[in-house]
Amino acid sequence: MKKILLITTLLALIGCSNQSENKVNNENMSQPDVAQPEDTEKSDSEKYAELLASQNTLTDAINIIKPTMSDEFDAFPASAATLATWMNNKKIKIGDIKALESSTRGKVLKDSFSERGKRLCLNAALVEIQVDRSAGFAAYHAGLVNNYTDVTRVLAVGSSGDLVADSNANFCGVIVGKVGFTNASGGTTNAPYLVGMFDLPENR
Numbered sequence: 296m297k298k299i300l301l302i303t304t305l306l307a308l309i310g311c312s313n314q315s316e317n318k319v320n321n322e323n324m325s326q327p328d329v330a331q332p333e334d335t336e337k338s339d340s341e342k343y344a345e346l347l348a349s350q351n352t353l354t355d356a357i358n359i360i361k362p363t364m365s366d367e368f369d370a371f372p373a374s375a376a377t378l379a380t381w382m383n384n385k386k387i388k389i390g391d392i393k394a395l396e397s398s399t400r401g402k403v404l405k406d407s408f409s410e411r412g413k414r415l416c417l418n419a420a421l422v423e424i425q426v427d428r429s430a431g432f433a434a435y436h437a438g439l440v441n442n443y444t445d446v447t448r449v450l451a452v453g454s455s456g457d458l459v460a461d462s463n464a465n466f467c468g469v470i471v472g473k474v475g476f477t478n479a480s481g482g483t484t485n486a487p488y489l490v491g492m493f494d495l496p497e498n499r
Contacts, residue, residue: 364471374471414491415447458495
């Protein structure tokens with residue numbers, strides 16, 4: 296701003312001098328450089344974030360996020376955090392999840408790619424649950440087990456009520472893929488990975 300004011304002042308002084316002395320050839324006067332606006336082109340990540348934020352239905356948001364969904368081994372699916380954040384921001388209820396096309400555990404383990412974006416609901420023993428506030432809101436990493444060996448990993452938004460480890464829980468979530476991890480016996484366990492919420496009155 297100081298530079299612009301300085302240029303303006305100099306031009307005014309030059310104009311006055313020319314009028315009084317009438318010795319300067321106007322055709323030889325050079326014009327001052329005009330400041331160009333800085334490049335405000337948005338990055339791809341900013342465009343993606345804005346596009347996702349503009350989606351108002353769960354189905355539409357899933358269609359945007361689905362290409363980033365993946366299977367992981369000993370890792371957290373990045374798409375899960377993206378979907379959980381969108382769900383939290385849009386105040387999604389469990390009824391929105393239940394309206395999606397359903398799938399089964401077997402189908403997810405067989406071919407998770409074909410089942411991503413569908414829903415999976417289950418009633419199972421909650422073997423572990425831990426809060427995660429790294430995204431600015433409370434979400435819950437949890438593990439659910441049926442038949443002692445059928446593990447499902449979830450990221451829950453909304454309320455977890457009084458649920459703790461060893462509780463029985465109903466959960467519905469969007470399938471983002473499957474995860475593999477080394478189990479206590481040294482083998483590998485594969486599990487569907489879901490983003491959703493517990494079927495509690497607060498989430499309906």
